[in-house]
Amino acid sequence: xxxxxxxxxxxxxxxxxxxxxxxxxxxxxxxxxxxxxxxxxxxxxxxxxxxxxxxxxxxxxxxxxxxxxxxxxxxxxxxxxxxxxxxxxxxxxxxxxxxxxxxxxxxxxxxxxxxxxxxxxxxxxxxxxxxxxxxxxxxxxxxxxxxxxxxxxxxxxxxxxxxxxxxxxxxxxxxxxxxxxxxxxxxxxxxxxxxxxxxxxxxxxxxxxxxxxxxxxxxxxxxxxxxxxxxxxxxxxxxxxxxxxxxxxxxxxxxxxxxxxxxxxxxxxxxxxxxxxxxxxxxxxxxxxxxxxxxxxxxxxxxxxxxxxxxxxxxxxxxxxxxxxxxxxxxxxxxxxxxxxxxxxxxxxxxxxxxxxxxxxxxxxxxxxxxxxxxxxxxxxxxxxxxxxx
Numbered sequence: 001x002x003x004x005x006x007x008x009x010x011x012x013x014x015x016x017x018x019x020x021x022x023x024x025x026x027x028x029x030x031x032x033x034x035x036x037x038x039x040x041x042x043x044x045x046x047x048x049x050x051x052x053x054x055x056x057x058x059x060x061x062x063x064x065x066x067x068x069x070x071x072x073x074x075x076x077x078x079x080x081x082x083x084x085x086x087x088x089x090x091x092x093x094x095x096x097x098x099x100x101x102x103x104x105x106x107x108x109x110x111x112x113x114x115x116x117x118x119x120x121x122x123x124x125x126x127x128x129x130x131x132x133x134x135x136x137x138x139x140x141x142x143x144x145x146x147x148x149x150x151x152x153x154x155x156x157x158x159x160x161x162x163x164x165x166x167x168x169x170x171x172x173x174x175x176x177x178x179x180x181x182x183x184x185x186x187x188x189x190x191x192x193x194x195x196x197x198x199x200x201x202x203x204x205x206x207x208x209x210x211x212x213x214x215x216x217x218x219x220x221x222x223x224x225x226x227x228x229x230x231x232x233x234x235x236x237x238x239x240x241x242x243x244x245x246x247x248x249x250x251x252x253x254x255x256x257x258x259x260x261x262x263x264x265x266x267x268x269x270x271x272x273x274x275x276x277x278x279x280x281x282x283x284x285x286x287x288x289x290x291x292x293x294x295x296x297x298x299x300x301x302x303x304x305x306x307x308x309x310x311x312x313x314x315x316x317x318x319x320x321x322x323x324x325x326x327x328x329x330x331x332x333x334x335x336x337x338x339x340x341x342x343x344x345x346x347x348x349x350x351x352x353x354x355x356x357x358x359x360x361x362x363x364x365x366x367x368x369x370x371x372x373x374x375x376x377x378x379x380x381x382x383x384x385x386x387x388x389x390x
Contacts, residue, residue, distance in 0.1 A: 028337050028363050029141050029148045033159045033211040041166065041212055042186055047332035048167050048325070049181050054091065055328055064339050065094035071119050073099045073150070074130040080323060081151050081161070082298050085128045088330035094338075097124065100154070102181040107377075113143050120144040124183045127340055129153075144260040147337040148254035155202050161298050164329040166216065168322050169253065172294065189216035195247045197279055198257030201230055201268070205298045206257060210238055223247050224279065227268035228259075244279050254280050256307050276305060283310045294318060 035065055036044070043098075048250060054060050064262060068371050074082050082098075089096045096165040097119065116127065126147040129137045135155035152158040167190075173188030174181045194213055200206045213220050214237040224238045241247050248254060259275065269275045286295060295307075295317040303309045311317060325346040 003334075014334070027141070027145065027201075028339065029137075029150075030148045030159055030333055031137050031141065031148065032157050033162050033208045033215070036159075036215075038186075038215040041163065041215055043165050044163055044329070044332050044336060045170055045186070047335060048163075048184070048329045051091075051328040051331040051335075052221050054326070054331070061091050061093060061175045062337055063093040065089065065092040068125045068338050069095045069097060069123055069387040070126045070128065070334060070338075071097040071099055071124045072128045072151075073119075073146055075101050076130050076132055076152070078130055078151070080326060081130065082128075082159075084323070085149075085330050085334075087152065087327050088334055091327070091332055092331055092339075094125075094334070097122075112140075116140055116144050121144050126334065130171040147331060149337070152204050155204050155207075157208045158204040158298075159208050159212075160326075160330055160333055161205050162212040163333070164322060166211055166212050166327045167256070167297060167325045167329050168318050169294070170297070171307060171321070171325070172200070172318065176292075186216050189213065189218045192218040192253065193221070193251050194253040194255060195221045195223055195244075196255045196257065197244055197247075197281065199228045199259050201228045202225050202260040205258050209255065210236060214238075221247050221251070225269060225275075237377065244285065245288065248293075249290070251289055251293060252296045254281060254286070254289060256301075257298070258300065258302050258306050272305060279309050280305060281307045281310060283314075286311055286314065286316070296322060299323070351372075 004314060005290055033041070054062055064341070070085070072082055072085055085136075086096050086098065099115070099119065104115070105109075106112075112131075114282060119127070124144075124146050125145070126149060127140060128149045128151050130151040131137070131153050134154035137150035148160055150157060152161075169192075170181055170184070170186065170188065173192075174184035177184055177188065192213070196206055196209065201224070206222070210220050211220075213312050220238045222233070222236075222238050223242065223244045224240075225242060229240060259269070259272075281295065286293065292314060295311060295314065297307060297312075297317075297319050299319065301307055301319065312319065351371050
């Protein structure tokens with residue numbers, strides 16, 4: 001039987017619009033990185049670039065989703081993902097509903113399907129869902145006439161984390177090349193050597209990130225003890241190692257994963273002390289990467305275990321930048337789902353048109369018209385606004 005947590009397996013836990021049996025036009029969803037492909041990833045990174053400029057304003061808000069309602073439904077604990085999605089929705093002027101299992105009708109026995117259908121009946125346009133079971137976002141896309149964003153389903157996938165990680169790397173690579181992100185594109189990913197170290201077996205982040213990096217041309221190495229690697233790596237486009245010290249000298253990026261104790265990973269290592277000795281990222285180990293090596297972590301960090309406080313404080317550690325890009329990337333995803341219309345080919349230009357227009361009166365219905373007006377004014381209508389500061 002195929003493993004639903006395998007990045008090469010998408011028939012059960014990732015889904016496109018043709019999976020959705022809804023009346024009228026099918027809704028767009030983001031369930032898996034595999035649904036995007038290289039072109040879709042590039043497109044969302046371009047939209048995210050446009051929203052970087054919004055973040056830099058005194059009032060970081062645009063009316064792109066005015067009149068839309070976004071509901072966050074999290075059946076697992078979360079800080080960064082839930083709050084960044086809610087911040088992203090509000091900065092796009094959407095209304096936000098926050099649903100938590102505690103204190104809800106779920107404690108009375110209400111099923112997830114009934115909960116979703118109830119909220120959908122209130123006029124929710126998009127659900128951002130995190131659930132401990134793989135495949136729940138796909139099922140949700142079949143139950144309700146609303147866009148679904150997978151914010152993490154079990155050990156399966158976490159596509160927006162992979163997107164924000166790629167956005168962060170793209171910014172740094174463009175800066176080092178002396179170019180804007182629009183000029184640089186994704187050229188810097190070709191041949192980029194990324195080492196992912198830690199609890200890969202239970203990591204939905206690793207699965208999504210491997211697919212995204214592979215699509216953009218990067219080379220990925222997984223480093224972990226055998227007990228923390230997937231049962232099979234046959235369909236993973238990676239190489240695997242058990243020796244972090246050996247892998248680091250040939251790494252441009254070291255992406256650190258935490259031990260997921262809530263999924264039983266602590267029982268898969270002899271002791272925490274031994275894990276730190278072999279796989280903890282220390283300043284000594286970072287030095288093996290050379291002066292240009294980068295460090296990333298999806299959070300939450302467990303200092304003193306998978307990463308030292310000294311490394312977390314280094315300029316080359318991009319964790320805070322990842323968090324900031326989490327907001328703009330999730331703004332891009334919500335915009336792509338709810339405000340861009342049926343054709344994905346003009347989404348980035350729509351985002352640019354929105355930011356260049358009259359922000360006090362601009363609504364989602366104005367998007368296509370604004371793009372046409374820009375074309376009539378001498379542009380192509382497909383320009384991408386570059387963020388301030390390149």
